[in-house]
Every structure is written in C-alpha cells, then in structure tokens.
Amino acid sequence: MPDSKSPDPQDRYRDTVFLPRTSFPMRGNLPMREPEILARWESIGLDEKIIEAGKGKPVFTLHDGPPYANGHLHIGHALNKINKDVINRAQRMNGARVRYVPGWDCHGCR
DSSP states (O other): OOOTTSOOGGGTTGGGOOOOOOSSOSOOOHHHHHHHHHHHHHHHTHHHHHHHHTTTSOEEEEEEOOSOSSSOOOHHHHHHHHHHHHHHHHHHHTTOEEEEEEOOOSSSOO
16 A cells, blocks of 8 residues: 555656646536537528638539448448548538538439
8 A cells, every 4th residue: 555645646647747738628518618609600600601601612522322231330330420521521611612412322223
C-alpha cells in the first residue's frame, strides 16, 4: 500500500506534460450546447447562406448504395455512412452544391 505522502498514481505525470493553459472547459457538454448552436445557425440563416454561396458552383453528387444489402450489420456499415457524411459536408464547406442521392435499390429495379 502506498504511503499517504506519495502522489496519486493518476497525478504522477501531471507535471511532466506541458499543456497550454486555456479557458476552454474540460467537457464540451454537447447535449446541452447543441440546441443553442442549432438555434443560432437557424437565426442567422446559415443554411440559406451556404446554398446562396454555392449558386453557380460545380455540383458534387454522391450516389449512396443500400446500407446493408446482404448479411448482418457490422461496424463497417457505420464507418461507410460516416465517411459519406464527412465527404458531403467537406464538399459543401468547400463551396460545392452537394447532391446526395440515397439508393435503396438492391436488385436493379426502378
């Protein structure tokens, strides 16, 4: 058993890590902050501004296939959807007019 004067194992390396001092909170509290952020975006018309800024710019189209045509769901399905979301958002932030086309046709039917 460690004696009472020895540092807490959790704090042992605290003085060896050189992190900047910041006013940012340690926790983001995103479940509480997200509604505030979304309300602000709504109030300033951010979505409309992005659409307006994209007028006349090239169209980026992503045709998405079915999420799981065969077999059981696995982490790869989530990663696939996350990657497509990131790609679409990045294209939109770069000024492209993004056209996302979800596809659910697993058998060539229209």
